[in-house]
Amino acid sequence: MSRTVLVLNGPNLNMLGTREPATYGHETLADVCALCARTAVEHDLVVEFRQSNHEGEAIDWIHQARGRCAAIVINPGAWTHTSIAIRDALTASDVPVIEVHISNVHARESFRHHSYISGMAVAVLCGFGTHGYRLALEHVGHLLNKKG
Ligand code: DQA
DSSP, X not given: OXXXXXXXXXXXXXXXXXXXXXXXXXXXXXXXXHHHHHHHHHTTOEEEEEEOSXXXXXXXXXXXXXXXXXXXXXXXXXXXXXXXXXXXXXXXXXXXXXXXXXXXXXXXXXXXXXXXXXXXXXXXXXXXXXXXXHHHHHHHHHHHHHHO
16 A cells, blocks of 8 residues: 655745744745655655645646555645635545644634635644644554554
């Protein structure tokens, strides 16, 4: 059974570390990538870590996960609140999805309170900082071990 996980980051997350540090912290996306790689080793997972500012590119990567990846961990960034296309792609992929947000979106502006993704995700993590990525991957490991 596949133990490959697509960890997909949406728009502006390439700016992590310099972008609004009071909200998103000082860690860079490279730090998050390294955290995911460490967590993957601990849980016998293979992580494909990606980021795009282009919705079509992200949709193509989601489609390519179909039949190949055991899970998708996605921080969709602002697409969370705007994109039915990303949700439809995730549904079409037929791969379990865990939605991650670094910040607690519910404690922020009201336009961040609605997610197009949460209704089809198996789990949602927000407000854990970058640690949320680690928690999401640990949960994937847990789910896969349960399946045997
Ligand atoms: C975010 C929250 C979104 O509202 C925002 O647009 C982002 C990052 C987070 O990780 O907290 O780009 O997904």
